[in-house]
Amino acid sequence: MLTFEQKQQIIETFPELKKKSISLKRLNYHFEDSQYDKTIVVQQLHPNGNGYVFVGDGGPYEADERGLANIREVTEDELREMINYSIALLSTKEATDDEEAADQVWTSKTGGELKLVQEDDLWNIYHGLNLEDSFESQEAAILYLKEEGFKRN
Incomplete structure (x- = not known):
């Protein structure tokens, strides 16, 4: 399992994401160029290594009802793929x-x-x-x- 620090280093290689501290030493990473009201790509990254990536629904990742996939046990490659997927998802405005x-x-x-x-x-x-x-x-x-x-x- 990747540590909090390792996950943070990986996430911060994405220049389009902006870090915001939230309560309990957790971090959110926002994609401010999102085509939607939703801007959070990485949500509640916790010092214990737990956190979530927004992947929507109907895609290749197992997500909860909010479209969030848990990243507690992901590898570096999996985390990078999920973040790329999330950014692409938020970059594409649904057609009318x-x-x-x-x-x-x-x-x-x-x-x-x-x-x-x-x-x-x-x-x-x-x-x-x-x-x-x-x-x-x-x-x-x-x-x-x-x-x-x-x-x-």
Whole structure:
């Protein structure tokens, strides 16, 4: 298990996060460029090593009803991945109903194109007519596209 100090060092490698002290020597880390009212990425980091990262719902992490995943037992890589996921989630404003209904075309720097389409309860990514991947939420699909180097047209 990573110590409080180790977790703090890892979190502070993200320049977009701002540290704020709260009660009982705990720390919150805010992403002030959030597209939502929600700005806290790391919540209640405690000197005993416990704390939470906001990961929303419907994504790859087990979260409580508030969208928080416990980080007590995470590795350095897991913590970094969760924080990256959270920042990407808070950076992407949900589309309006009209935008969601339309297919979204995403392009890579090399000119590759993928299409993001909502079908039933899934968000599917297509390369031409071939299904590339499926996600339970638009946020998770967009995070995947961004991690793969694609940008929305």
